[in-house]
Amino acid sequence: MLSFLNRETLARTYRDPVAWAILAVDLFPVVAVLTLGWGVAALVFLYWLENLIIGAVALAKMSAASMKESPIGLIGMVFLGPFFIIHYGMFCFVHGIFVASFAEIQIGNNPEFFGPFGLVDLALASGAMMPLFVWTIILLQAFLYARDFIWGREYKTASVDAMMVAPYGRVVVLHIGIFAGAAAMAAFGQPLWGVLALILLRALWGVFLTIRRRNRLDAAPQLQS
Numbered sequence: 001m002l003s004f005l006n007r008e009t010l011a012r013t014y015r016d017p018v019a020w021a022i023l024a025v026d027l028f029p030v031v032a033v034l035t036l037g038w039g040v041a042a043l044v045f046l047y048w049l050e051n052l053i054i055g056a057v058a059l060a061k062m063s064a065a066s067m068k069e070s071p072i073g074l075i076g077m078v079f080l081g082p083f084f085i086i087h088y089g090m091f092c093f094v095h096g097i098f099v100a101s102f103a104e105i106q107i108g109n110n111p112e113f114f115g116p117f118g119l120v121d122l123a124l125a126s127g128a129m130m131p132l133f134v135w136t137i138i139l140l141q142a143f144l145y146a147r148d149f150i151w152g153r154e155y156k157t158a159s160v161d162a163m164m165v166a167p168y169g170r171v172v173v174l175h176i177g178i179f180a181g182a183a184a185m186a187a188f189g190q191p192l193w194g195v196l197a198l199i200l201l202r203a204l205w206g207v208f209l210t211i212r213r214r215n216r217l218d219a220a221p222q223l224q225s
Contacts, residue, residue: 013214018147025140026206029199032127033192040195041103042127047202048092048099049123049134051171055088057141058167061149065158076160084164091168093119144213154216 013019029046032038059081066073066080096119103126114122124130148154 009211009214012218013211016214018144019210019214022140022144022206022210023203025136026203027199028133028136029202030196032129032133033195033199036128038127038195040198041099042130043195043198044099045103045123045126046130046133048096049120049130050137051092051095051167052120053134053137053141054167054170055084055092057145058088058163059084060145061155061158061163062160064149064155065160065163068156068158073160080160080164088167089116091171095171096123099123148213148217152217 014023029038029043032042062080062084063074063077066077093116096116097114100114100119100122103122124134127133149158
């Protein structure tokens with residue numbers, strides 16, 4: 001990652017206004033922490049909800065990539081689509097149970113078992129104006145899907161298998177750090193600097209992903225910037 005963070009690469013990446021929009025959305029939770037009283041539990045719930053959105057986008061990318069040669073490719077999605085929904089859904093569900101248990105402990109309640117929809121409801125109610133933040137992420141991801149993957153014709157070179165496994169790596173790499181940081185912050189009573197540090201960690205990961213996006217665009221001349 002550090003090799004990506006040189007002046008030339010960053011300058012090339014952030015000449016694109018979309019890169020600044022992505023960074024703004026990644027830093028948007030700072031507003032919630034400073035003005036809406038969000039703590040670490042609400043922040044981790046936001047990132048968990050983001051995982052669900054990323055999974056939905058991955059499914060859409062798999063569907064588009066499967067049709068790059070022929071609509072017959074969609075036949076494979078009859079099997080891969082439900083498999084991904086169930087497998088990634090269970091992956092996120094177990095992750096959500098850990099987040100919910102952490103949140104309940106934070107407010108002094110005994111951890112409860114929540115079903116999938118109960119987890120989503122709990123997450124949406126975990127912080128003031130949470131739905132606004134979630135819709136912001138949805139709109140950004142929908143825009144990137146339409147602009148880069150469809151209009152930019154990334155689907156022409158995308159692999160269905162690669163699109164299917166991509167969300168897992170994102171969850172594992174990012175959320176090990178998020179959970180470790182969240183646990184540390186909980187131990188110290190959720191100091192403001194700690195919560196902001198979690199947002200910075202997520203933003204740095206977003207910079208890495210944005211640079212990768214720029215490199216994909218530069219490697220494919222047919223993509224429009």
